[in-house]
Amino acid sequence: xxxxxxxxxxxxxxxxxxxxxxxxxxxxxxxxxxxxxxxxxxxxxxxxxxxxxxxxxxxxxxxxxxxxxxxxxxxxxxxxxxxxxxxxxxxxxxxxxxxxxxxxxxxxxxxxxxxxxxxxxxxxxxxxxxxxxxxxxxxxxxxxxxxxxxxxxxxxxxxxxxxxxxxxxxxxxxxxxxxxxxxxxxxxxxxxxxxxxxxxxxxxxxxxxxxxxxxxxxxxxxxxxxxxxxxxxxxxxxxxxxxxxxxxxxxxxxxxxxxxxxxxxxxxxxxxxxxxxxxxxxxxxxxxxxxxxxxxxxxxxxxxxxx
Amino acid sequence: xxxxxxxxxxxxxxxxxxxxxxxxxxxxxxxxxxxxxxxxxxxxxxxxxxxxxxxxxxxxxxxxxxxxxxxxxxxxxxxxxxxxxxxxxxxxxxxxxxxxxxxxxxxxxxxxxxxxxxxxxxxxxxxxxxxxxxxxxxxxxxxxxxxxxxxxxxxxxxxxxxxxxxxxxxxxxxxxxxxxxxxxxxxxxxxxxxxxxxxxxxxxxxxxxxxxxxxxxxxxxxxxxxxxxxxxxxxxxxxxxxxxxxxxxxxxxxxxxxxxxxxxxxxxxxxxxxxxxxxxxxxxx
Numbered sequence: 001x002x003x004x005x006x007x008x009x010x011x012x013x014x015x016x017x018x019x020x021x022x023x024x025x026x027x028x029x030x031x032x033x034x035x036x037x038x039x040x041x042x043x044x045x046x047x048x049x050x051x052x053x054x055x056x057x058x059x060x061x062x063x064x065x066x067x068x069x070x071x072x073x074x075x076x077x078x079x080x081x082x083x084x085x086x087x088x089x090x091x092x093x094x095x096x097x098x099x100x101x102x103x104x105x106x107x108x109x110x111x112x113x114x115x116x117x118x119x120x121x122x123x124x125x126x127x128x129x130x131x132x133x134x135x136x137x138x139x140x141x142x143x144x145x146x147x148x149x150x151x152x153x154x155x156x157x158x159x160x161x162x163x164x165x166x167x168x169x170x171x172x173x174x175x176x177x178x179x180x181x182x183x184x185x186x187x188x189x190x191x192x193x194x195x196x197x198x199x200x201x202x203x204x205x206x207x208x209x210x211x212x213x214x215x216x217x218x219x220x221x222x223x224x225x226x227x228x229x230x231x232x233x234x235x236x237x238x239x240x241x242x243x244x245x246x247x248x249x250x251x252x253x254x255x256x257x258x259x260x261x262x263x264x265x266x267x268x269x270x271x272x273x274x275x276x277x278x279x280x281x282x283x284x285x286x287x288x289x290x291x292x293x294x295x296x297x298x299x300x301x302x303x304x305x306x307x
Numbered sequence: 308x309x310x311x312x313x314x315x316x317x318x319x320x321x322x323x324x325x326x327x328x329x330x331x332x333x334x335x336x337x338x339x340x341x342x343x344x345x346x347x348x349x350x351x352x353x354x355x356x357x358x359x360x361x362x363x364x365x366x367x368x369x370x371x372x373x374x375x376x377x378x379x380x381x382x383x384x385x386x387x388x389x390x391x392x393x394x395x396x397x398x399x400x401x402x403x404x405x406x407x408x409x410x411x412x413x414x415x416x417x418x419x420x421x422x423x424x425x426x427x428x429x430x431x432x433x434x435x436x437x438x439x440x441x442x443x444x445x446x447x448x449x450x451x452x453x454x455x456x457x458x459x460x461x462x463x464x465x466x467x468x469x470x471x472x473x474x475x476x477x478x479x480x481x482x483x484x485x486x487x488x489x490x491x492x493x494x495x496x497x498x499x500x501x502x503x504x505x506x507x508x509x510x511x512x513x514x515x516x517x518x519x520x521x522x523x524x525x526x527x528x529x530x531x532x533x534x535x536x537x538x539x540x541x542x543x544x545x546x547x548x549x550x551x552x553x554x555x556x557x558x559x560x561x562x563x564x565x566x567x568x569x570x571x572x573x574x575x576x577x578x579x580x581x582x583x584x585x586x587x588x589x590x591x592x
Contacts, residue, residue: 010415012409012493013410013418019461020461023458023462028433028462031438031442034439109318111322111325111326111329121332121336122582123337123571124336127522127567128524128566129522130544131563133543134546134562136339137547139339139342143354145342145358148357152358187582187586267525271528279438280438283435283437286432290430290431290435294427298427301468
């Protein structure tokens with residue numbers, strides 16, 4: 001962006017970015033403002049009667065954060081579910097991705113066929129999450145191949161309905177997230193390690209540092225910015241978790257709403273009850289959390305840009 | 308045994324373990340797809356009883372049953388998904404490239420601010436404006452219109468970011484200036500000189516955008532309620548909601564296979580450039 005250009009062309013800059021901004025304002029910004037606006041109104045459908053819209057101030061937010069009759073604050077519970085399932089998937093995702101990235105970048109190991117391996121581990125990321133979840137539902141159902149294999153090996157006497165138990169249901173969601181994302185993380189980390197100055201590794205070798213020292217003193221500290229970047233983008237993605245638990249649990253977050261996520265709540269308010277007020281409040285809270293997390297990513301990208 | 312010999316044996320063992328680990332993770336990724344493929348060839352009776360890795364012979368029957376199913380119109384769904392994915396990926400890549408070029412090649416007031424703004428909105432998920440979006444769609448009678456999924460793809464901050472990085476790395480401004488001297492108009496220069504240079508970036512983003520749109524579930528499911536307008540991901544949920552105990556499992560696997568197959572076929576052809584594209588969009592090493 002440092003090139004010198006004649007001033008007379010500057011209007012073309014505006015002309016070329018107009019379509020982007022017109023569409024952005026109509027389909028993104030205006031709906032975004034409407035969403036915030038809605039969160040201050042009572043506006044829902046009850047059977048055939050439409051209630052509102054009536055201005056209610058912060059009532060929707062208060063309702064959202066008020067404990068239910070069982071004493072739990074639902075939105076926090078769903079946020080908890082979302083985060084538990086994200087962590088269960090992200091921990092193995094980062095661990096295995098880091099190991100794979102170290103294997104792929106090691107000049108000593110000199111692994112052949114890396115292109116093929118990378119293509120294979122990235123493949124699950126391309127698969128439709130809704131279909132992937134449906135496949136897992138079928139495979140882990142009482143008449144699915146997993147139960148059939150466990151029965152024929154004599155481990156089970158009768159089939160287990162895995163998704164009717166909290167831990168297996170959450171584990172399945174986490175496992176699918178892990179499968180879909182560890183390849184992506186691996187490729188990001190490989191690029192990160194390859195970006196480290198080669199001479200640092202050579203200097204360490206000359207000084208007689210062993211592999212562990214090289215990893216803990218050079219690779220890991222220099223990889224940290226990228227690790228943080230990938231972790232936060234993964235967390236932002238995790239907050240939006242929807243397709244997989246929605247299909248796996250038929251939209252109800254079974255068992256007992258332990259796999260119910262924040263965006264599933266948003267979907268319920270929007271789709272079934274047409275409760276725009278509450279849906280607006282959920283969106284605004286989700287927006288605030290995402291925006292805070294995004295500032296870290298933003299700083300990272302901006303620093304890269306200025307370099 | 309001297310030091311050298313010991314070092315060599317150690318290296319062979321580490322290398323063996325490394326290959327084992329890599330191949331194990333690869334198998335994990337392929338396993339589920341293999342089961343899907345195998346089970347799509349079997350009859351409901353075979354599937355209800357015992358799992359075996361030997362493929363059956365019922366593939367075409369399952370295909371016919373799924374294709375002609377009365378409640379889940381999968382050909383229609385695939386057509387709808389294809390229309391949306393093709394058009395929106397074309398719009399996304401073209402307009403992102405145009406916007407990126409507009410900011411890259413010209414100096415104008417507020418340019419820096421606009422660039423920072425687009426970066427700032429990059430991470431905001433579409434879910435958080437869904438309320439307003441759906442409300443507007445109902446207000447102006449635009450639900451069940453595929454255009455509502457196509458037009459918004461013109462503004463794609465992440466694709467814009469990828470494109471501008473590509474331009475910064477590859478486009479010499481001298482080329483644009485030479486075109487100007489030759490009397491080429493600015494719009495023509497973009498279409499005939501800049502866009503061809505950006506071909507590799509456009510190709511990668513076309514595929515990413517196509518896949519993203521094909522797999523998109525949240526917004527379409529809220530917008531498309533008419534059964535003739537539904538896209539494939541919505542049908543996956545319909546499949547889940549159907550009475551499972553009465554379902555022909557062979558047909559079930561076939562539905563899932565049809566949902567994922569187009570993307571997998573495309574992926575297998577172009578996976579190499581996709582892998583390259585994964586990193587360059589977000590972080591430059």
